[in-house]
Amino acid sequence: xxxxxxxxxxxxxxxxxxxxxxxxxxxxxxxxxxxxxxxxxxxxxxxxxxxxxxxxxxxxxxxxxxxxxxxxxxxxxxxxxxxxxxxxxxxxxxxxxxxxxxxxxxxxxxxxxxxxxxxxxxxxxxxxxxxxxxxxxxxxxxxxxxxxxxxxxxxxxxxxxxxxxxxxxxxxxxxxxxxxxxxxxxxxxxxxxxxxxxxxxxxxxxxxxxx
Amino acid sequence: xxxxxxxxxxxxxxxxxxxxxxxxxxxxxxxxxxxxxxxxxxxxxxxxxxxxxxxxxxxxxxxxxxxxxxxxxxxxxxxxxxx
Amino acid sequence: xxxxxxxxxxxxxxxxxxxxxxxxxxxxxxxxxxxxxxxxxxxxxxxxxxxxxxxxxxxxxxxxxxxxxxxxxxxxxxxxxxxxxxxxxxxxxxxxxxxxxxxxxxxxxxxxxxxxxxxxxxxxxxxxxxxxxxxxxxxxxxxxxxxxxxxxxxxxxxxxxxxxxxxxxxxxxxxxxxxxxxxxxxxxxxxxxxxxxxxxxxxxxxxxxxxxxxxxxxxxxxxxxxxxxxxxxxxxxxxxxxxxxxxxxxxxxxxxxxxxxxxxxxxxxxxxxxxxxxxxxxxxx
Numbered sequence: 421x422x423x424x425x426x427x428x429x430x431x432x433x434x435x436x437x438x439x440x441x442x443x444x445x446x447x448x449x450x451x452x453x454x455x456x457x458x459x460x461x462x463x464x465x466x467x468x469x470x471x472x473x474x475x476x477x478x479x480x481x482x483x484x485x486x487x488x489x490x491x492x493x494x495x496x497x498x499x500x501x502x503x504x505x506x507x508x509x510x511x512x513x514x515x516x517x518x519x520x521x522x523x524x525x526x527x528x529x530x531x532x533x534x535x536x537x538x539x540x541x542x543x544x545x546x547x548x549x550x551x552x553x554x555x556x557x558x559x560x561x562x563x564x565x566x567x568x569x570x571x572x573x574x575x576x577x578x579x580x581x582x583x584x585x586x587x588x589x590x591x592x593x594x595x596x597x598x599x600x601x602x603x604x605x606x607x608x609x610x611x612x613x614x615x616x617x618x619x620x621x622x623x624x625x626x627x628x629x630x631x
Numbered sequence: 632x633x634x635x636x637x638x639x640x641x642x643x644x645x646x647x648x649x650x651x652x653x654x655x656x657x658x659x660x661x662x663x664x665x666x667x668x669x670x671x672x673x674x675x676x677x678x679x680x681x682x683x684x685x686x687x688x689x690x691x692x693x694x695x696x697x698x699x700x701x702x703x704x705x706x707x708x709x710x711x712x713x714x
Numbered sequence: 715x716x717x718x719x720x721x722x723x724x725x726x727x728x729x730x731x732x733x734x735x736x737x738x739x740x741x742x743x744x745x746x747x748x749x750x751x752x753x754x755x756x757x758x759x760x761x762x763x764x765x766x767x768x769x770x771x772x773x774x775x776x777x778x779x780x781x782x783x784x785x786x787x788x789x790x791x792x793x794x795x796x797x798x799x800x801x802x803x804x805x806x807x808x809x810x811x812x813x814x815x816x817x818x819x820x821x822x823x824x825x826x827x828x829x830x831x832x833x834x835x836x837x838x839x840x841x842x843x844x845x846x847x848x849x850x851x852x853x854x855x856x857x858x859x860x861x862x863x864x865x866x867x868x869x870x871x872x873x874x875x876x877x878x879x880x881x882x883x884x885x886x887x888x889x890x891x892x893x894x895x896x897x898x899x900x901x902x903x904x905x906x907x908x909x910x911x912x913x914x915x916x917x918x919x920x921x922x923x924x925x926x927x928x929x930x931x932x933x934x935x936x937x938x939x940x941x942x943x944x945x946x947x948x949x950x951x952x953x954x955x956x957x958x959x960x961x962x963x964x965x966x967x968x969x970x971x972x973x974x975x976x977x978x979x980x981x982x983x984x985x986x987x988x989x990x991x992x993x994x995x996x997x998x999x
Contacts, residue, residue, distance in 0.1 A: 444920045445909070453925055475658040477650075478643055485660065498907070498923060539663075548920075561665065568668045571684050595665065612920050625920055 443610065444533075444548030444627035447495045448556060450619050451480075451541050454487035460494060462486050464505050468520050480540070488538035488545065495545040496526060496534060509534060514605065523605065533628070535603050542621050550628030553604030555596040559620040562588050563595040573598055589622075596624035604628075632699055638673055642666060652696045657689065667692065674702045734858030734865030736974070741987040742861075745977045748994045750848055750870055752899075753971050756891045757846030757872050760884070767828035767849045770819040775831045779953055781823075790821040790852040790865075821852040825871040826968045830950050833875065840959035842876020844884070848973070861978035862938045868973035874966060876958045881945055881967040885930075888943040888969030892932050898997040901983050903932040908942070934979040941971050 454460060465473070469489055476482040489509070497504040513522030524534045533552040536545045544556035563569055570578045573594065581590035597611050609626035616623060639650055643661050656662055662670060670692065675681055682702065691701045721740065728737040738746060757764060770792055776782065782789065793814030795803060803809055822828055829845050848870040855863055874884035889905070896903045907927035928947070931939040944967060950956065951964030958964040980990035 442919045442921045446920055446922050447925060448922070449925045457925060472658065475655060475660075477646055477659045477661060481660040494925075495923070546920075557665070563665050563668055565668060565672050568671050572668070599664065614922075627920055 442548075443550075444546050444552045444625055445495060445499050446544070446546045446554065446623075446625055447491050448542070448544045448616055448619065448621060448623055449487070449491060451484050451487040451538075451543055454491050454494075454543050455483060457490070457494070459504055460490040461505075462490070464493060465489055466508060472520070481538075484538040484541065484543060487543040488536045491543045492524065492534060492536040492545040492547075495547045496532070499532070499547045500529070523603070533604070535600075537599075537603075539621070542619060544621075544623055546625055546627070548627045551604045551606050551609065551626075552628070553600040553602065553609065553626040554623065555599035555603065556621050556623045557592060557596050559589075559592075559615065559617075559622055561592060563591050566591075569595075592622055593624070596622050597626075600624040600626040632695070632703060634677055635673065635695065635698060635703075638669075650695065653694050655693055656695070657693055662692075674698070678702050732865075734855065734863070736861065736864060738974075738977075739987075741991055742977055745980060745987060745991055745994060746868065746973050748991070748998065749976045749980070750868070750971075750973055752895060752994070752998060753870055753973075753976070754846065754848075755895070756888065756969060757844075759891065760844050760872060760874075760887065762844035762846040762872050762874075765829065765845050765847050767822070767825055767847045768832070769822075769850075771822050771827055771831065773816075773818050773820055775834075776820065776827065779827070779830075779950070781827075785823070788823050788853050790823075790854055792817045792819040792821060821866075822849055823851055823853050824970070825849040825851060825869045826873050826970070829871070829873055830875075830954060830956075830966070833956050834954040835956070837957045837959060838875045838964055840961070842874060842880045842958055842964070844872065844874050846870070846872045861974040861981075862936075864974055867975075870971045870973060871968050873968040875951065875956055875964040876966075877961050878948070878965045881947075881965040884969070885943045885945050885967045888967075889930060889932075891969070892941045892943070896932070899980065899983075900993055900997075901979055902935060903940070903979075904935075905930055905932050934975075934982055936982060938975050938978060939972070940975040940979050941969070943967070943969050 465486065473482055473485060476485060490504075492509055493504040493507045496507045496509065500507070508527065509524045510519060510527050511522050511524050512519050515522070524536060526532050526534055531549060533548050533550050534546065535552045535554045536543070537554050537556045539557050539561075542556050542558060544554050546552045546554040566578065566582065569591070577594055578591070581587060581594045584590040593613055597613055600611065601607060601609055604626035606626070606628070609628055611624060611626055613622070613624040615621070636650060639656070639661055640646065650656070650661065671682055671684070680702075690697065692698055723739060728739055730736045754764070776789070794817055795809065795812055796815045799812045803812070825847055828849065829847060833843075848868055850866060851869045852866045855865065857863065858865060872888065874881055892903070893905075907923060908929040908931050909921040909923045928945040930943050932941040933939045946966045946968070948963045948965045950966050951958070956964045977990070980994065981987050984990040984993050
């Protein structure tokens with residue numbers, strides 16, 4: 421299920437016409453890129469988000485979380501067609517039912533699913549017409565140990581990844597796919613995975629069936 | 632417990648102060664979901680018991696105090712308390 | 715603009731040689747020419763001199779621009795019959811199944827390639843350079859559809875080479891011009907950043923957006939992209955050794971118009987080709 425996005429090439433002239441019926445719109449960026457983006461500013465974050473940020477101990481990680489939250493705003497803004505500063509994502513926990521943590525959503529837009537992810541120096545966001553989940557990890561990261569992984573994820577999948585010629589990357593891809601599914605909250609979501617070589621990142625997207 | 636604190640510090644070099652016993656490790660972003668794999672492995676090694684992954688919740692790992700209480704109850708508590 | 719009466723040829727249909735290849739009647743031709751003249755106003759506004767690009771491009775040149783790596787299916791190749799086939803042809807033999815020899819050239823798929831390749835090794839100076847040209851372009855497609863999706867079509871481009879800021883400004887001003895002209899012509903266009911689509915096995919699509927989009931498309935209500943504004947960063951400057959004075963490898967950007975698609979958009983908006991032509995004349999005055 422792994423697809424690689426086309427490599428960057430300046431596309432001159434006219435492309436094919438704008439596609440409709442997309443299941444999700446995705447943005448992936450480095451933390452630095454997001455924090456430098458002219459349309460985004462940390463001041464856009466809500467007080468409850470700022471309070472959560474205050475708990476983060478490692479400054480680099482704090483930046484990653486800020487970037488992911490801002491990237492979600494940019495992603496949603498582009499899909500909705502409004503400016504990012506008018507987008508106010510909220511969060512609700514499917515487990516305890518309380519606000520302020522858990523699955524993100526857009527108040528007033530129940531049809532739209534949103535998800536964000538942050539990793540060391542990376543951020544990702546997804547918006548779609550139904551539940552979505554996105555996960556990003558640095559290319560070199562490895563889930564381990566295998567013995568624990570096999571108890572957490574379906575054994576057959578872990579063993580299959582472990583049997584590949586390059587088990588490390590295969591296990592990482594497996595991890596991000598399962599994380600994306602988990603965040604979407606549905607096992608039957610469609611999975612798209614890819615590697616962003618320029619940003620040294622692996623990404624997985626779980627999104628719903630098209631209308 | 633000391634091993635846990637050492638592991639956390641290894642994962643998060645350059646912390647400006649020690650990790651508090653009641654500090655929310657997840658909110659502090661000291662560990663993320665992938666780190667849990669190692670964390671579980673470490674705790675099983677220290678305690679000598681295996682952890683039933685069906686029985687645990689995220690709250691069991693939320694603070695050092697909770698971790699100690701939940702998983703390391705039978706371990707020697709001779710280390711100086713963290714925080 | 716020549717306002718002498720332009721009517722359809724009475725009782726005559728101009729046939730097309732095949733799918734995606736259209737012969738334009740006089741009214742549509744007037745639309746095409748008139749729209750091209752109007753859109754060339756951008757070149758006048760930006761002081762971009764008019765040039766004529768080459769009719770064919772070298773495979774070697776395009777390969778250096780990663781063209782075949784990224785668009786392997788697009789290029790329409792130029793071939794010729796080998797000398798051993800010529801006698802057979804001259805005596806009435808069928809050319810249909812004869813093998814063609816490659817010539818090392820392809821038909822252009824975008825107007826700017828020929829212009830950029832012609833500037834290889836040049837220094838465009840501190841203030842940069844603009845050029846305007848219209849050319850016939852060709853793209854292999856899986857299906858063709860009226861004037862919306864043709865095998866061969868006309869593309870007008872106004873390109874800029876120079877500084878990073880200059881390239882961004884060129885892109886911005888090009889977009890403004892498109893919106894302005896669309897307004898004058900009574901066309902409703904939507905502007906969207908062009909994304910990379912992903913397709914999963916089920917055929918559903920996700921789209922990967924760019925944090926800093928380099929390409930925006932303007933589309934008519936039926937989703938036909940009729941114009942695009944594109945930034946190339948300094949890709950072409952680096953690959954082709956084009957410098958912008960002390961600024962190093964030139965940044966570039968281009969504004970592109972698919973002329974037949976503008977004809978299509980006008981007919982879509984105004985009902986018939988004749989009504990579209992009326993509207994074009996009114997806008998031009």
